[in-house]
Amino acid sequence: MPDAIAVAALNPxxxxxxxxxxxxxxxxxxxxxxxxxxxxxxxxxxxxxxTFTDEGRLSLSGVIGILADPMQxxxxxxxxxxxxxxxLCGTVLGFLFAYTAVRxxxxxxxxxxxxxxxxxPLISPPFQTSIAMIFSFGPxxxxxxxxxxxxxxxxxxxxxxxxxxxxxxxxxxxxxLKAILAGIDPTVEDMAFSLGSSRWRVFRTVTLxxxxxxxxxxxxxxxxxxxxxxxxxxxxxxxxxxxxxxQAYLQITGMFDLKGGAVLSFVLLVPAFAVFLLQRFWxxxxxxxxxxxxxxxKTEIKSVPPWMRRVLLVVCLLISASILYxxxxxxxxxxxxxxxxxxxxxxxxxxxVFTEGLQAIRDTLxxxxxxxxxxxxxxxxxxxxxxxxxxxxxxTMEIVSMINYSLPxxxxxxxxxxxxxxxxxxxTGTAIIIIACYVFRYGPxxxxxxxxxxQQIDPSIEEASFSLGANSGTTFRRITMPLILPAFFAGLGxxxxxxxxxxxxxxxxxxxxxTLITVRILEKMTELELGVAAAFSILVVxxxxxxxxxxxxxxxxxxxxxxxxxxxxxxx
Numbered sequence: 001m002p003d004a005i006a007v008a009a010l011n012p013x014x015x016x017x018x019x020x021x022x023x024x025x026x027x028x029x030x031x032x033x034x035x036x037x038x039x040x041x042x043x044x045x046x047x048x049x050x051t052f053t054d055e056g057r058l059s060l061s062g063v064i065g066i067l068a069d070p071m072q073x074x075x076x077x078x079x080x081x082x083x084x085x086x087x088l089c090g091t092v093l094g095f096l097f098a099y100t101a102v103r104x105x106x107x108x109x110x111x112x113x114x115x116x117x118x119x120x121p122l123i124s125p126p127f128q129t130s131i132a133m134i135f136s137f138g139p140x141x142x143x144x145x146x147x148x149x150x151x152x153x154x155x156x157x158x159x160x161x162x163x164x165x166x167x168x169x170x171x172x173x174x175x176x177l178k179a180i181l182a183g184i185d186p187t188v189e190d191m192a193f194s195l196g197s198s199r200w201r202v203f204r205t206v207t208l209x210x211x212x213x214x215x216x217x218x219x220x221x222x223x224x225x226x227x228x229x230x231x232x233x234x235x236x237x238x239x240x241x242x243x244x245x246x247q248a249y250l251q252i253t254g255m256f257d258l259k260g261g262a263v264l265s266f267v268l269l270v271p272a273f274a275v276f277l278l279q280r281f282w283x284x285x286x287x288x289x290x291x292x293x294x295x296x297x298k299t300e301i302k303s304v305p306p307w308m309r310r311v312l313l314v315v316c317l318l319i320s321a322s323i324l325y326x327x328x329x330x331x332x333x334x335x336x337x338x339x340x341x342x343x344x345x346x347x348x349x350x351x352x353v354f355t356e357g358l359q360a361i362r363d364t365l366x367x368x369x370x371x372x373x374x375x376x377x378x379x380x381x382x383x384x385x386x387x388x389x390x391x392x393x394x395x396t397m398e399i400v401s402m403i404n405y406s407l408p409x410x411x412x413x414x415x416x417x418x419x420x421x422x423x424x425x426x427x428t429g430t431a432i433i434i435i436a437c438y439v440f441r442y443g444p445x446x447x448x449x450x451x452x453x454x455q456q457i458d459p460s461i462e463e464a465s466f467s468l469g470a471n472s473g474t475t476f477r478r479i480t481m482p483l484i485l486p487a488f489f490a491g492l493g494x495x496x497x498x499x500x501x502x503x504x505x506x507x508x509x510x511x512x513x514x515t516l517i518t519v520r521i522l523e524k525m526t527e528l529e530l531g532v533a534a535a536f537s538i539l540v541v542x543x544x545x546x547x548x549x550x551x552x553x554x555x556x557x558x559x560x561x562x563x564x565x566x567x568x569x570x571x572x
Contacts, residue, residue: 094173
């Protein structure tokens with residue numbers, strides 16, 4: 001960070017005195033720490049206290065009871081197994097797409113098509129693919145029943161959940177690995193070719209080792225995403241394949257057992273936090289070796305022969321077509337009376353959406369509309385402070401601000417339910433708690449973007465402003481703020497998208513007064529009103545697509561060096 005040397009040179013007393021001499025900074029820090037304590041540390045501490053106490057005394061009976069239950073042990077194993085398989089399959093698939101897009105000399109048109117197809121799962125509810133799979137492979141599925149004539153095929157279990165989550169989350173691996181592969185200069189491969197190495201040897205000894213840290217990072221991201229997914233297993237896993245997030249949900253909503261839900265959340269917390277530590281303090285510190293050639297030099301990539309390029313492209317196109325097929329199928333299912341039985345075109349499902357579902361649409365848009373600017377401001381302020389300001393607990397603030405982002409949504413939702421469901425702070429069932437959940441869970445994406453941009457700003461730019469007589473406020477307003485506008489828009493975009501698509505945390509926080517579109521989709525799925533669920537899903541995609549387009553336009557207008565693409569931001 002730009003201030004790292006200065007910070008290291010000051011002892012804590014000097015840093016504290018400097019902080020006291022800046023009342024504005026001190027006021028902002030007090031407000032931020034109050035919010036971080038209230039919405040991050042306090043709920044997590046309450047979850048741990050509820051887990052390890054019994055009638056006010058320290059006790060391990062809850063954890064021991066869960067671990068002694070064969071059903072819950074199986075759920076834990078299933079969660080880890082599913083996460084590992086999704087991480088493995090999604091990383092392989094993401095690497096395949098990234099390698100094809102970056103290392104095979106594809107035209108911009110083909111790369112754009114792959115990006116467009118892959119972005120769809122990132123801007124959709126996480127169970128969108130699940131709904132499409134039921135339409136395709138369910139009891140009256142288009143493929144199994146209508147096309148193949150199979151009537152007894154069971155779609156529920158590990159295989160369908162794995163497929164759905166892999167399709168949903170592999171774009172994260174694709175975006176992660178695409179950036180790394182793009183940073184490898186083709187000249188380093190040319191040097192290996194000039195020494196007589198074969199294409200396979202160059203890939204095995206040069207290209208692949210350079211991407212290993214990225215592969216590890218992608219695997220951990222997908223493992224964490226699968227571990228946090230709640231809706232897909234609830235729809236597709238069934239009773240034959242229980243996992244911890246769904247078990248915690250059923251423990252609270254079905255058995256009204258907050259204690260049991262808290263214990264299950266803690267058991268889920270352990271692997272989730274382990275993944276967070278690995279990703280942040282091990283993988284992220286690996287040096288991504290990229291070798292660049294001379295400025296302006298252009299070298300055609302020769303690591304893939306023409307026939308292999310065609311094979312890779314065909315495979316990627318088939319998978320992309322499958323993704324597009326799912327969304328076309330959802331739209332078709334939303335405009336027919338009863339998919340699989342009556343294919344008469346009708347708009348009755350959309351009539352239900354805009355009548356019975358009008359409250360959910362209104363509430364979701366209000367919450368997203370309020371959460372957007374709050375998330376953008378929060379991410380920019382925290383990112384600016386931890387990167388450019390010298391104060392005590394700076395490092396601690398950065399770590400604490402990332403906690404909710406690193407935890408599965410189920411844990412965050414249950415922790416909020418435990419804390420804000422009783423006096424003195426009763427927020428459950430209000431819009432405030434849902435907005436706070438979104439801001440403090442997804443704002444960290446904008447924080448990381450702000451830090452990444454600020455790290456690339458030459459300190460001499462601000463120093464020149466000061467030398468010309470500008471104060472810190474003027475310098476920030478005229479120099480720094482325009483440069484970090486992309487981060488602000490990134491914060492807006494992420495919070496809005498997740499406000500429209502997330503469910504794992506907020507399923508515990510909704511009420512009769514405030515509900516969400518994603519919750520209504522899940523309700524319609526459980527009530528077997530699949531056409532209405534499909535209509536709601538299409539509506540979400542359309543709304544998010546329009547907003548993403550607007551934010552991407554702003555990002556291009558305010559493009560600065562180091563500002564990431566919106567797609568990369570969504571990839572985490």
